[in-house]
Amino acid sequence: MFADNWCIKSNERIYGPYSSKDLKKFANEGRFAAWTLIAPAGSRDWREAQRETAFASLFGAESAATTTNGAFGKADCAPGIPAAGGGAADDSARAPRRAKALGQPPRHGTSTDQMGPANFVIIFDVVNAAASRVENALASLGASFRLAENVWTVNCALTAIGVRNAIAPFLRPHESLFVIDATNGRTSWQNYAPEAHAKISQAFVHAKR
Incomplete structure (x- = not known):
């Protein structure tokens, strides 16, 4: 199940919580972007909205969210702890994301x-x-x-x-x-x-x- 209440982090400030319905409305209004940092209310596991399965479809990024990160609430391996099957966990993928300053979009091109x-x-x-x-x-x-x-x-x-x-x-x-x-x-x-x-x-x- 997806979380239904979310917080937004922008310019080192935290806003919310907002419901999933609120955020979808914000996306339609242009107030919620693909790289907006979000986390379930009460959590500090920030990630870009396009990487969260609950919102990936809003930004045309279903495959990236499903294969790379999955939904919040599912177990992730901590950095350096072997993943199931004996392989090492990917430190770069598991490390906490650093908040980006406003005006610094991700390196891949977007309409913004x-x-x-x-x-x-x-x-x-x-x-x-x-x-x-x-x-x-x-x-x-x-x-x-x-x-x-x-x-x-x-x-x-x-x-x-x-x-x-x-x-x-x-x-x-x-x-x-x-x-x-x-x-x-x-x-x-x-x-x-x-x-x-x-x-x-x-x-x-x-x-x-």
């Missing part, structure tokens, strides 16, 4: 990382304090500074989607976010009202067709 750094403009809702609340998160992505009360700029090697995913865990429900990749001409956003969302989609997506 790119070959080189890019300049981003990030726009928050002007009526809340989100722009101040995410200052440390933005600093962990790369060189960043504030352009206006609700506008930041940051330079990092993520895509617009990657920057959005890195910031989203620090936002409250329904707080809007708009990310502009000024280097590559890409955008990503979340939590806009239907009318605004439709206008943005028309301007930034359909206009390219």
